[in-house]
Amino acid sequence: MEKVLVVGTGLIGTSAALALREKEVAVYLSDVDAHAVRLARELGAGQEWTGQDVDLALIAVPPHIVGERLADLQKQGAARAYTDVASVKVDPIADAERLGCDLTSYVPGHPLAGRERSGPAAARADLFLGRPWALCPGPETDTGAVRRVRELVSMCGAKAVTVGAGEHDSAVALVSHAPHVVASAVAASLEGGGDVALGLAGQGLRDVTRIAAGDPLLWRMILFGNALPVAGVLERIAADLAAAASALRSGDLDDVTDLLRRGVDGHGRIPGKHGGPVRDYAVVQVVLQDGPGELARLFNAAELADVNIEDVRLEHSTGLPVGVAEVSVRPEDTDRLAEALRFHGWHVPPVPGGNSAGPEGR
Structure with missing residues (x-):
């Protein structure tokens, strides 16, 4: 060609x-x-x-x-x-x-x-x-x-x-179109949020609402072309959310716990790197100054330590000129990478058993 x-x-x-x-x-x-x-x-x-x-x-x-x-x-x-x-x-x-x-x-x-x-x-x-x-x-x-x-x-x-055209449209309703509407609904709820609440926002909120920043007119056309499959997915999600809200009001959290467990199972079905099965990686947290070249220095240090970075995400500290890079690597590489980063002057908190951070701060 x-x-x-x-x-x-x-x-x-x-x-x-x-x-x-x-x-x-x-x-x-x-x-x-x-x-x-x-x-x-x-x-x-x-x-x-x-x-x-x-x-x-x-x-x-x-x-x-x-x-x-x-x-x-x-x-x-x-x-x-x-x-x-x-x-x-x-x-x-x-x-x-x-x-x-x-x-x-x-x-x-x-x-x-x-x-x-x-x-x-x-x-x-x-x-x-x-x-x-x-x-x-x-x-x-x-x-x-x-x-x-x-x-x-x-x-x-x-x-x-x-893939067949009909199967494709049903699939993207589940994995793309309905999630965009859900993210938009979460983001829309923030319009009434006060400065204190938004000032407490962590990376989890940014992750959930990131795609909500898409062009509304373009997404209107996309949703119009796939309306019925998307509506079906949204109705199922809405039923889960309504049941969770009812359970929270009654104090019987069995339905909420069931939803959380199904959420873990569903998340585990998302393909991992290169479309293969999801692997368990350890997360090394690095405190970075908010300045030019910091990420390049971090990647260079990992290369010198012969450690492959499988994934990286950044979380900025509100009001401070620093942020935290969460670097995912193979568990057997954590000590070598942490030692190399400390040698080059970064503050690296201890890696708890090679496991990623818990829900706190998300």
């Missing part, structure tokens, strides 16, 4: 373009927003499309206009194969059928990657690394088109997962 057209230069489209440019693919950019195209071009994502024929067209627009863009591109004979990145699949496919699109060259797709920020300025070439990328080819889809799209996915560093 030598030439790709990216239609829609938002977060996903520009990130894919940047990843392809790193593979020396010629990328052409198109968007109704001329400013977005210009910014994506200045970021090195490619050059403006002026009608060149390409091997593949990636349609990165909201779900409700995927069919229209596909029909327009196919009328122009723009590409040999076409795909999209919309987060719902049933409705765009139905729109494509209604508009008379050639479904043999169209491979519906959806990368399970994103950020709470939007627009080309938020794009990253590594956005898709190790992430699943759903592909929903129909029975009429040409194998050559599937091959080209799978090559695109591979070039972006993602893992292609073939």
